[in-house]
Amino acid sequence: MRHSRPPSKTGPRIQGFPRLIVLAVAWAFSPTLGPVALAVEPVAGPPASLVLHLTDGGFVAGKFHETDRPGILRWQGNAFTSPFDFDIKSIDAMQAPVPAQLATPEGVFRFALSGGDVVFGTLIKLDENEAELDLPRVGRIRLQRPHLLRLERWQGRSDLVYLGPTGLAGWTPSPSPAGAPKAWREESGELITDQDGASIVSDVPLPARAIIEFELSWKSQPDFVLTLGEADNQKIDEKKNENPFRFEIWDQELVVQRETANEADVASLGKLAAGPGRVHLRVYFDDERGRLVVDSADGKPLAELNVAASTPHTLAGFQLLNKKGDLRLERLEISRWNGELLREPLPDGPNLRRTNGSNVAAKGIRFDAEAKSFVVSEGDNELRIPLDETARLAFSPLTDIPARSVHILLQDGSRLSGDLTGVEKDAVVVKLPGAEEPVRLPIDQLRSLIVSRAQDAPAAKPELTPRLEMEGVRLTGRLLAGKNEPGAPGLTWQPNGSATASALADKASGRILYKEPTPPAPKTTMIRSGNQIQVFNANGGRIQVAPRPAPPQGVLQGFIMAFAGAPPAPQAAASPAGAGASTGKASGRRALYLRTGDIIPAEVTMIDEKGVTIRTSHSKDVFVPHDKIKAVELSEEPVVPVRLNKAKRERLLTLPRVQKGSPPTHLVRSKNGDYLRGRVVAMDEKALQVEVRLEVKTLPRERVARIIWLQAEDLETGKAAPQQEPAADEEWLVQAVRKDGVRLTYAPERLEGDTLIGTSRVIGECRVRLDEIDQLLIGAAIEKEAAQLTFQRWLLTDAPEPKITEDEGEGSAGGGASGLSSPLVGKPAPDFSLEQLGGKTFRLAEAKGKVVVLDFWATWCGPCLQAMPQVEKVTGEFRDQGVLLVAVNLQESPKEISAMLERHKLNLTVALDKDGAVAEKYKANAIPQTVVIDREGNVTRLFVGGGSRLGDQLREAIQTTLDGPDAKVPASGGADPKAPAK
Structure with missing residues (x-):
């Protein structure tokens, strides 16, 4: 293996990337308090509405509020009565949900502006000093000409292969472990992960010659691999004999490299400072020649590799692996490339490319709106090129790029950046570098608004308590005194970073966390053995042994x-x-x-x-x-x-x-x-x-x-009946949860220092010091958490009704065939003691030496009443041989039973199974059920159901039981004791 040339270290350093931090917050809290185990239901994340994310990790769903104060974003939270005034320095981003139908970019041209901005529209004016653009969803903007870097024909464009991302559609994330959060999620259409080792691929076809433009951002030190041309999650980070072109991090340095069986090359794209940042690159890819050219978004050359593949292959896919930390894919555009670099303008003039492929370079150029043509000048000579014959016009890149405080992405993919100067009723107002007037960007067209950070800005401080947690709200801050009004909690919250506070809205529900939940205690297992109680930890180690009295x-x-x-x-x-x-x-x-x-x-x-x-x-x-x-x-x-x-x-x-x-x-x-x-x-x-x-x-x-x-x-309902839903005119309630587990619900009235004072419906006036509590529950959240407390889970449930076996009609086998199919047959009969109708007690253990027939029944069971005369008649035939019939009634009152016996002229020994415990022991899930028990207390037959043949089957079973274990057992036949019951 050889390097075709030494690794390039001459690329400019990538410094000053604006910070982009928009991470969804996972709600996970399950504190254990006092003598009860508390399993708090996780609160859902931000709802599908505009969401403002803060630098401390908090967020609040809501909407923009009008303001004309530069550097201040006024935000009306959905759960609050008045807006917050957030300093722009405390904000990370605003995110809007992706609509069901994304807007399609409209306009004749796509305009590339300074700072990586991109817009779509029509050219109105262009000369050496100024450019005027008409943007369909924004309106007209006037720019100093140096801030217009390039315009490309968009209308009727056929070279575009992919423009996104627009959410997870078309992407395959790596699988997550069972029960773990998804490896990748979408936010405003962009793809985000904070899981180490998470990868994602798209199998979009990659042309043999392509222009690939992408933007990535991160919150912490990045460590990722971006691979071109192979959509396979399993191969993304494997060592192979031949790699596609890859962008990756080597010791905090972003490099691009390729290695084949014959050669390898690597080039540095710049050192990445620790902390948040982002990168925006344009890549020219020629797979046939093995050529890769990397430019910045402004057209500045960064690197070039020439490493051809050893064997022909088909390219498809775009892979991204987050090795460590967090990563966000903001933008990916893939288009076919004709082989010419877009950074070809002459140093001292523009370059125009016609639709027929020819290039025109000149000292100056202007646009004649009436004639709809470009006028190219070279000295005294002028050349007019019709607008519809123009494919691209490029200017020399701007060398001095002003800093911008916010970056805005619109729903159609347009990107604009500048300084936020205010918010109007339906638009945010931004001053673009080089623009004559501030630009109004419609709020309903926003996908995201990102606040920039200097590369050397201090990292965001970790979240501290107190913290307000509600649906669509996670705000660190402090509780202030508020006015208690009917239907409102009278609580006022001031988030960190906001100059103003706001009262919680009507019927607010959530909690204020004053102490982070402690990790759950190690699980233990308790085993009773004889008169000992043994407790074991999760590793099987014995913790304690205590004597236990013998149970009476x-x-x-x-x-x-x-x-x-x-x-x-x-x-x-x-x-x-x-x-x-x-x-x-x-x-x-x-x-x-x-x-x-x-x-x-x-x-x-x-x-x-x-x-x-x-x-x-x-x-x-x-x-x-x-x-x-x-x-x-x-x-x-x-x-x-x-x-x-x-x-x-x-x-x-x-x-x-x-x-x-x-x-x-x-x-x-x-x-x-x-x-x-x-x-x-x-x-x-x-x-x-x-x-x-x-x-x-x-x-x-x-x-x-x-x-x-x-x-x-x-x-x-099988759950505790609701207790906390107040009437419209009732005072709202809070519940203070103290560090020692004490919980107190009351209506808050006023805040004196750090003491929240109110009235409890149980004990009257309450005074709770906020520094002595772990959390303050608000509104409906009280009932939700109460349902998880251990005592609240002690709820009565109705006993299941026994099923009635299918009555198979005249001539049916009934009775469960031979009665030998039950797993109880051949085993000792479960012992029991039941009160009899009339007051005496029947104990099965005292009936040893007799053959006992148990008939499980109920007065509401039709087949039971049909079978009972047969059972009484057959057992009566063996009465002088020590056969005893006990009719076990399931969960009915003596009055109901006596009335039925009198009505049907039956004289039976009835045992009262008041709670169904004996029926459960004998697995009497369907009735009638008839059990035969021998003189030694073992089950010999068990019949489920009635039918005309039950009498004959029971007679044979009793006789066989009386004859002893050597008696011949009949062949199976007739109804199946496990036949479906209704």
């Missing part, structure tokens, strides 16, 4: 014993809240939890049928109605953390059919971790009274850890 027998009896018996076990390490966790970390304090998400340190002094009376340091004794409460913590001692398995948690929160008319209203937790479901009747300083199954139990208060309220209205 029976749910209710065990709970009563937990209250009246031994003291609670020593505390183990708290498990994080989440699915299956009780309430997460033990609080170790008395507190009141409201449905609004409030967490108020308080001592419960009394509970009665109307509500709860509390005593808190924030106020005197306060009464709170039941419908506002979600939970109370009664103990100052940390309770034993208990991780409920999924089945037990679902059992606690499932409402049986029999209880729909009178659902439980509370879950009571003992200090030992046991739960009791019922209705709290009353509580005083000594005892708690709970109604359980129509019987009132009295429990020692000292053994109660917490009480959770179960609201029946939550059953309709």
